[in-house]
Amino acid sequence: GIDPNFEDARERVGEENGLDVWGPVDEPEKLGIHGSHVAVDYDVCIADGACLENCPVDVFDWVDTPGHPASETKVEPTREDQCIDCMLCVDICPVDAIDVDAS
Ligand code: SF4
Ligand code: F3S
Structure with a gap:
């Protein structure tokens, strides 16, 4: 799963769709973590989709990630500033x- 201490353990390597990206990144196989308040580890996500379908x-x-070994689409937390911390997606x-x- 995602490392909840990623903001200390990883380096911020850039920005995509207005979100922080935390490395290491080595496209297309390694894509890092996207977002900060709501963070998705692209290298863990298998495109299940339950988060996107159920977020209130x-x-x-959805974003395309062709060539990634775990799945060729991922979820981008584009509107992380709207999050109400219900924790549904985490669960x-x-x-x-x-x-x-x-916090
Ligand atoms: Fe959406 Fe709740 Fe997850 Fe925030 S915690 S992104 S509101 S499902
Ligand atoms: Fe990916 Fe988990 Fe959502 S596998 S699509 S972050 S439910």
């Missing part, structure tokens, strides 16, 4: 790819 405030969008993801910093 529609934080997530529902089958591979624990999401961390929400509710």
Whole structure:
């Protein structure tokens, strides 16, 4: 699953779709963590989709990630600023790819 201490353990290597990206990144096989308040580990996500389908405030969008070994689409927490910290996505993801910093 995602490392909840990623903001200390990893380096911020850039930005995509207005979100922080935390490395290491080595495209297309290694894509890092996207987002900060709502963070998705792209290298863990298998595109289950339960987070996107069930988020009450529609934080997530699908993005294409061709060539990634775990799945060729991922969820981008594009509207992480809208998150109400319900923790549904954290609880529902089958591979624990999401961390929400509710503090
Ligand atoms: Fe959406 Fe709740 Fe996850 Fe925030 S914690 S992104 S509101 S499902
Ligand atoms: Fe990915 Fe988990 Fe959502 S596998 S699509 S972050 S439910």
